[in-house]
Amino acid sequence: MAKVESRPLALDTNLTTALHQLAASKKAQMILAIILLLVTIRMFLPANVPPEGGAKVVVQGTPTDLTGIQQYQLSLERQLGEMLSQVKGAGQVRVMLTLGTTSEVKLAANVRQTSRITEEKDVAGVTTVSREETHSSEPVMSRGTGGDSVVTTTELMPRINGVLVIASGAVDPRLLETLTKATQTILSLPAHKVQVLTGK
DSSP: OOOOOOOOOOOOHHHHHHHHHHHHOHHHHHHHHHHHHHHHHHHHSOTTSOOTTSSOOOOSOOTTOOOHHHHHHHHHHHHHHHHHHTSTTOOSEEEEEEEOSOOEEEEOEEEEEEEEEEEEEOTTOOEEEEEEEEEEEEEOEEEETTEEEEOEEEEEOOOEEEEEEEETTTTSHHHHHHHHHHHHHHHTOOGGGEEEEEOO
8 A cells, every 4th residue: 555645735935924924913913803893793783783884873762753842832733723723714724833942941959058157256355257158059860760860840941933824714804813813812922923824
């Protein structure tokens, strides 16, 4: 039986040298470690999370979520539209409100007040009285499942700047005037902030 000699395959010396230099380079090792880390992180991310540099990630809420002010505005528009549509002859009524840009929120607070009076007598026997008062206030926090949040006592919604009412049946000037006055009364607005138009 003939003896077969096994020899390792000879690699190209240039390729071997390049691989050894790459393995010895700290920069290459760092890049490789970062790539491995990113691949590992990507494996544990849910499939619907966009890759880095892609679409914006929404941290909380969705585009369909409404702020408190928007909900307040839509609620007022709906209620006013329902009320005005009950007026005889008004027909279909649509309402649009314009609000001021800011709302005011009053926070609950823990208020601390301390007072200290000191009396000092000097060598001549004159007594000096000094009074020191300190006030401190910090917001009251509420602990919930989503973390800590500030407790509010009242939230004042923005003022109504104006209202537009479109009523399909408001062809009679007397009906237009009735709808205008009703809107003024409901929203406590002056006449120049209310516009009632005839719809299609």
